[in-house]
Amino acid sequence: VRLRERLSRSGTIGRSLLSILSRESLTEEDWEEIEETLLLADVGIGPTTELMDRLRTRVQVLGTKDAASVREILREELLQLVDPTMDRTLRTAQGVGDDGAPHPATILVVGVNGTGKTTTVGKLARVLVAEDLEVVLGAADTFRAAAADQLQTWGERVGVTTVRSDREGADPAAVAFDAVQAGRTAGADVVLVDTAGRLQNKADLMGELGKIKRVISRQAPVSEVLLVLDATTGQNGLRQAQVFAEVVDVTGIVLTKLDGTAKGGIVVAVQRELGVPVKLVGLGEGADDLAPFVAEDFVEALLA
Amino acid sequence: MFASLSDRLTATFRNLRGKGRLSEQDITTTVSEIRRALLEADVALPVVREFTAAVRERALGAEVSGALNPGQQVVKIVNSELVEILGGQARDLRFAKRPPTVIMLAGLQGAGKTTLAGKLAKWLKDQGQTPLLVASDLQRPNAVTQLQVVGERAGVPVWAPEPGNGVGDPIEVARSGLAHAQDKLYSVVIVDTAGRLGVDTEMMAQAAAIKDVVQPDETLFVLDAMIGQDAVATAQAFQEGVDFTGVVLTKLDGDARGGAALSVAKVTGRPVLFASTGEKLTDFERFHADRMASRILDMGDILTLIEQA
Numbered sequence: 228v229r230l231r232e233r234l235s236r237s238g239t240i241g242r243s244l245l246s247i248l249s250r251e252s253l254t255e256e257d258w259e260e261i262e263e264t265l266l267l268a269d270v271g272i273g274p275t276t277e278l279m280d281r282l283r284t285r286v287q288v289l290g291t292k293d294a295a296s297v298r299e300i301l302r303e304e305l306l307q308l309v310d311p312t313m314d315r316t317l318r319t320a321q322g323v324g325d326d327g328a329p330h331p332a333t334i335l336v337v338g339v340n341g342t343g344k345t346t347t348v349g350k351l352a353r354v355l356v357a358e359d360l361e362v363v364l365g366a367a368d369t370f371r372a373a374a375a376d377q378l379q380t381w382g383e384r385v386g387v388t389t390v391r392s393d394r395e396g397a398d399p400a401a402v403a404f405d406a407v408q409a410g411r412t413a414g415a416d417v418v419l420v421d422t423a424g425r426l427q428n429k430a431d432l433m434g435e436l437g438k439i440k441r442v443i444s445r446q447a448p449v450s451e452v453l454l455v456l457d458a459t460t461g462q463n464g465l466r467q468a469q470v471f472a473e474v475v476d477v478t479g480i481v482l483t484k485l486d487g488t489a490k491g492g493i494v495v496a497v498q499r500e501l502g503v504p505v506k507l508v509g510l511g512e513g514a515d516d517l518a519p520f521v522a523e524d525f526v527e528a529l530l531a
Numbered sequence: 532m533f534a535s536l537s538d539r540l541t542a543t544f545r546n547l548r549g550k551g552r553l554s555e556q557d558i559t560t561t562v563s564e565i566r567r568a569l570l571e572a573d574v575a576l577p578v579v580r581e582f583t584a585a586v587r588e589r590a591l592g593a594e595v596s597g598a599l600n601p602g603q604q605v606v607k608i609v610n611s612e613l614v615e616i617l618g619g620q621a622r623d624l625r626f627a628k629r630p631p632t633v634i635m636l637a638g639l640q641g642a643g644k645t646t647l648a649g650k651l652a653k654w655l656k657d658q659g660q661t662p663l664l665v666a667s668d669l670q671r672p673n674a675v676t677q678l679q680v681v682g683e684r685a686g687v688p689v690w691a692p693e694p695g696n697g698v699g700d701p702i703e704v705a706r707s708g709l710a711h712a713q714d715k716l717y718s719v720v721i722v723d724t725a726g727r728l729g730v731d732t733e734m735m736a737q738a739a740a741i742k743d744v745v746q747p748d749e750t751l752f753v754l755d756a757m758i759g760q761d762a763v764a765t766a767q768a769f770q771e772g773v774d775f776t777g778v779v780l781t782k783l784d785g786d787a788r789g790g791a792a793l794s795v796a797k798v799t800g801r802p803v804l805f806a807s808t809g810e811k812l813t814d815f816e817r818f819h820a821d822r823m824a825s826r827i828l829d830m831g832d833i834l835t836l837i838e839q840a
């Protein structure tokens with residue numbers, strides 16, 4: 228409901244679709260406008276063309292020209308793509324190591340520059356703390372100016388410890404290792420590891436990310452790798468998802484900045500291509516602005 | 532991934548080769564491939580529409596050239612249209628007649644404003660200017676610290692009277708920063724501001740208020756090259772909000788095609804002045820319209836293709 232509310236104040240685009248679809252019967256121009264709605268939401272020309280074809284076929288088969296039912300079919304088709312049956316729960320349960328001792332669930336947060344990784348770590352910590360879980364943050368972005376300070380501020384804000392290096396340019400894998408170890412020693416439930424933003428076409432930085440994950444695994448297996456995608460991102464988002472998935476085997480997507488005018492339609496292609504579910508959405512800069520992804524609401528917002 | 536435009540057009544050209552003049556059907560096929568490519572490059576839909584209409588018109592009226600086949604002619608038309616829009620009002624940074632020159636940065640969250648502030652400061656310093664950075668983002672956690680680190684790396688002082696993290700008034704910081712620069716005879720003032728959404732009217736009003744007190748010579752709209760169809764709505768909101776004078780495209784070191792550049796240049800009529808191409812202070816250059824055109828349409832290949840024909 229909250230997502231829908233926030234999104235409904237965004238678009239003028241959507242209104243046009245609603246008005247088309249309330250017309251008596253569809254003209255060729257109406258079809259074009261439906262296509263444009265999808266394109267404007269960043270669904271992409273490939274998936275949009277497929278959707279339009281399916282829609283036309285089904286409308287033809289049903290012999291309907293009634294706008295309300297066409298809208299319903301489009302919603303259905305989109306919903307099928309976004310797949311409400313996917314498991315979107317976060318794996319936050321402690322595990323047991325080979326030595327029989329419990330270890331924290333480790334969540335690695337990755338993505339390109341400026342998408343909202345650090346903010347998401349902060350917000351997620353807040354959610355987990357509210358569930359009475361013990362959380363430790365790891366500041367494995369040792370590169371960007373004041374990145375560790377930013378994470379630490381979030382840690383203080385939500386009342387959890389941040390493991391960091393005081394040295395700029397320290398080995399991020401070593402910091403991540405330390406954080407998981409600290410979490411283990413403290414008997415924490417979850418360790419959230421923030422990483423530096425990196426563009427997927429930079430092989431050395433992607434290699435570094437792979438190393439971070441491998442080094443953490445020596446302490447405890449990584450339970451979730453969350454890829455943070457910015458809702459304003461266009462078609463490059465698919466490329467991002469493909470490369471990050473290859474390097475660190477992404478288990479979930481966080482779609483941020485959905486409080487703006489962008490619809491985040493690129494995740495449709497991302498989910499379809501990679502089978503990785505969107506698990507969370509970011510709806511603002513505050514500590515409480517994180518919500519579970521609800522397929523129905525997302526589709527509604529795409530078309531609204 | 533997508534077949535590149537040049538691949539697709541090569542196929543189209545094969546059919547066109549040897550014809551003296553383009554039929555309407557030829558043009559429709561070619562233009563529809565171009566539309567697809569523009570959309571894959573994230574060019575905003577209204578811009579795609581206008582652009583392809585212009586290309587179609589010019590292609591229909593195109594004179595038959597002995598040297599080029601009709602398909603190649605369309606490509607040349609596309610390229611020149613792109614370069615014209617992208618480089619239309621190309622110009623240098625405007626300096627104040629009486630220093631300090633004031634540059635204000637604005638844009639969405641995470642676009643690359645603070646990083647750019649450092650790059651601009653270093654670039655200007657290397658040209659003999661004496662810049663002052665002003666920390667007017669008092670919202671994002673440790674934005675002030677970040678600017679201080681960036682300033683230190685650039686060897687440029689930072690005006691940061693307020694700690695930020697929700698404490699202090701960004702408008703007042705901008706005002707006092709400008710006064711300080713006037714007093715100490717800095718030649719350029721660069722004002723870093725918080726990221727904000729186009730729909731956030733309160734934050735947009737704050738940006739306008741900052742602009743009011745510092746009266747910038749340049750207000751730069753900082754835009755992530757990865758942005759999709761939202762580019763137009765956002766650019767328009769910032770144009771209304773702070774009436775920016777130029778655009779800076781960031782993260783061009785990535786592999787996004789950067790259709791946003793075309794969209795924003797076309798819709799706002801504001802020139803793209805700079806390109807940000809990495810996280811380091813020196814990853815910064817003037818914007819090149821011709822390179823951007825090839826990038827958007829994968830045109831480098833196509834232009835080679837024309838030469839080979």
Ligand SMILES: Nc1nc2c(ncn2[C@@H]2O[C@H](COP(=O)(O)OP(=O)(O)OP(=O)(O)O)[C@@H](O)[C@H]2O)c(=O)[nH]1
Pocket residue numbers: 338339340341342343344345346347368371374422423424425455483484485486487508509510511512516640641671726728
């Ligand atoms: N409006 C809005 N802003 C957000 C959201 N999530 C993050 N932000 C803002 O986006 C900007 C970047 O967020 P960060 O968390 O620093 O992003 P990051 O991915 O850690 O960035 P790097 O570490 O530099 O790559 C900040 O200004 C955040 O406040 C969101 O859901 N909505």
Ligand SMILES: Nc1nc2c(ncn2[C@@H]2O[C@H](COP(=O)(O)OP(=O)(O)OP(=O)(O)O)[C@@H](O)[C@H]2O)c(=O)[nH]1
Pocket residue numbers: 340341371424426638639640641642643644645646647668671674724725726727781782783784785807808809810814
């Ligand atoms: N690869 C690359 N990264 C960049 C570029 N410009 C900025 N960044 C990175 O993008 C992220 C966000 O940059 P910032 O300068 O903090 O962005 P901002 O607009 O100030 O963000 P807010 O203040 O939160 O709105 C950081 O990780 C930067 O290092 C660029 O041109 N290329």
Ligand SMILES: [Mg+2]
Pocket residue numbers: 344345346368374421422423424
């Ligand atoms: Mg970060």
Ligand SMILES: [Mg+2]
Pocket residue numbers: 644645646668671674723724725726
């Ligand atoms: Mg900033």
